[in-house]
Amino acid sequence: MAEDNSYESILCVKPEVHVYRIPPRASNRGYRAADWKLDQPAWTGRMKITAKGKMAFIKMEDKITGELFAQAPVDQYPGSAVEAVTDSSRYFVIRIEDGNGRHAFIGLGFADRGDSFDFNVALQDHFKWVKQEGELAKMEATQSAAPKLDLSFKEGQTIKISIGQNIKKKDASLAKPRPVAGGLLPPPPGVKAGGVIPMLQSPQAATPTDTNTVPVFDDGSTNSDVWGDFTSAGSNSSKDVVQTGWVQFS
Numbered sequence: 396m397a398e399d400n401s402y403e404s405i406l407c408v409k410p411e412v413h414v415y416r417i418p419p420r421a422s423n424r425g426y427r428a429a430d431w432k433l434d435q436p437a438w439t440g441r442m443k444i445t446a447k448g449k450m451a452f453i454k455m456e457d458k459i460t461g462e463l464f465a466q467a468p469v470d471q472y473p474g475s476a477v478e479a480v481t482d483s484s485r486y487f488v489i490r491i492e493d494g495n496g497r498h499a500f501i502g503l504g505f506a507d508r509g510d511s512f513d514f515n516v517a518l519q520d521h522f523k524w525v526k527q528e529g530e531l532a533k534m535e536a537t538q539s540a541a542p543k544l545d546l547s548f549k550e551g552q553t554i555k556i557s558i559g560q561n562i563k564k565k566d567a568s569l570a571k572p573r574p575v576a577g578g579l580l581p582p583p584p585g586v587k588a589g590g591v592i593p594m595l596q597s598p599q600a601a602t603p604t605d606t607n608t609v610p611v612f613d614d615g616s617t618n619s620d621v622w623g624d625f626t627s628a629g630s631n632s633s634k635d636v637v638q639t640g641w642v643q644f645s
Contacts, residue, residue, distance in 0.1 A: 407517035415502030428486040
């Protein structure tokens with residue numbers, strides 16, 4: 396991504412900070428704020444943290460006029476440009492530059508612990524963003540350098556698609572029988588559709604109980620009163636109905 400070096404953003408502003416003259420570092424253990432004259436700051440004013448591209452700048456300005464007192468360019472954090480003291484979280488040692496290649500170390504202190512926390516977080520967030528931008532730029536460079544896969548059709552190239560040729564037809568013998576209209580079951584094997592199923596007869600019903608069958612038609616050789624039994628039965632029909640338990644309706 397192209398950087399716009401002309402654009403400067405403000406990351407943090409604190410209305411009051413204190414600047415101290417610090418003695419040279421006595422050992423590699425770090426700076427101690429207790430060695431400074433904390434009740435006699437060398438300068439008091441406004442602090443502003445700005446960002447321009449990948450760089451961050453800590454600026455000390457006059458509260459009223461906005462005149463620049465000192466500036467500390469920061470290229471990484473944590474780093475040599477900003478260092479916390481060993482005995483307090485409200486004081487830091489920063490490296491200021493005059494623009495001519497000369498630099499000096501001064502003490503920076505905050506009256507409130509929350510202001511020092513904001514100072515620390517503003518620098519951390521900026522350089523976290525710088526790191527993410529660098530990783531994204533590397534990823535884009537790697538992707539642009541890799542050969543691209545060309546999936547387009549060349550001139551005269553065609554493609555053939557076969558649809559339905561590999562689908563197997565179902566075996567007709569395995570097909571389920573279709574239901575008969577009206578919800579009736581299909582006829583059993585051996586009976587044609589629409590036919591009448593013969594009723595089964597019990598052995599007793601199939602065996603004739605009376606071998607002396609009276610012929611229906613009279614040929615003159617039998618008794619002339621063939622229907623006599625039926626006549627007598629008809630004469631007592633109403634009586635038989637009552638005796639057999641049938642209900643008579645008038």
